[in-house]
Amino acid sequence: MALEDICSFKDKPLQRWFPLSALETDYHNLELESLKTTQINGGIPQHIFMPPFPPTNLFISRSTSRSAPSNYSPTVERPFPLTHGTTTLGFVFQGGVIAAADTRASAGGLVACPAVHKITPIHSHLVVTSSGSGADCMLWERILIREIRLYELRHKRRLSIRGSAKLLSCMLHPFKGTNVCVALTLCGWDKEGGSFGMVIYVCSDGARLQGDIISVGSGSPYAYGVLDGGLSWSLSKEEAISLAREAVFRATHRDAYSGNNVDLFHSFSTEQPH
Incomplete structure (x- = not known):
């Protein structure tokens, strides 16, 4: 040879x-x-x-x-900080859960990609909005999809939204203090949420917060300004979609790191009218 x-x-x-x-x-x-x-x-x-x-x-x-x-x-540190920016939001109303986000991926002052999907369907009852490092978010979304599927195969039942958030929080906590940058908002519905829905925020240090309205990213202050003025439990589906779109649009108008298009998901229970 x-x-x-x-x-x-x-x-x-x-x-x-x-x-x-x-x-x-x-x-x-x-x-x-x-x-x-x-x-x-x-x-x-x-x-x-x-x-x-x-x-x-x-x-x-x-x-x-x-x-x-x-x-x-x-390891040599970066000579300059590489900042990221985005605008994502999720809120609960009588017709389910709305999740919305812009589509701009930024790296400092550079628009890296104008058509990034920051909302990922995880299961039939759950979507996740992502903010932070694009690579880290994609990795942990895939890990969450895998773990939820394995749980369903092992226990013959679907993992709840709170259970999914707790699982993700426990997996992320060991990376606290590292360069991992992940901020995921779980938006969905299950029986624990009374078939209406819930929104839970999980970040890379293991923090886990639940609320009726959560917005994450550099454009979140502007999105909160719109949502606080127009959000109510009795909104119809069309009104909720219009409000979410308006909130992200106003944030992209003021925040340089957010922009381009608006992605929007509506998650609801099949047991309730929509």
Whole structure:
């Protein structure tokens, strides 16, 4: 084989693994030195047997004057903060739950994408609005979908909205204080919510808040201003949809990080008129 010829494997029996003592003396300089061979390994170049990373105890006995390999350098922080912005909202009314969001993905002053879906259907009774890092939100939404499906298969029943929020909060809490940036709002209905609906906010530090109206993102103060002036329990479906669209639109008008289109979902129970 061509690979055997290049690596000098052909017709040279391998007697045993390369001794660890040689790794301790030559590991850092192998990339700079010429290839070495010994009778122990049948003339095969030593670097063929080198593990990609040395054991930790190899560095304990070394003098402090000798620096560690570049692979072990600390993580370099970004030279500037990369800010994100969005406008998402969810509220409860007599006809169910409304979830709305803009479609602009921003990275600092750059509009990264004008057509991002920030509302994700998780189950037949649940949608999630996302705010924060796009990659983190997409990952945790997929994880939540998987866990809800596994729960349904194991227990032969659907996980409630509160249970889904508690599960997500417990999974996110270990990442508190890290660079994970996730703010998800669960909007849906189940029997625990009296077949009307509920809105629960979960963020990456594990916090979990429930309310009749929740707006998240850099445009949320402007959205709250519109919602507080027009929201009531007795709204019809058309009035609720119009109010949610108006709130997101006004937020995108004032917030530079939000914009483009408005996505809107209406979640309701099949047991109630709509």
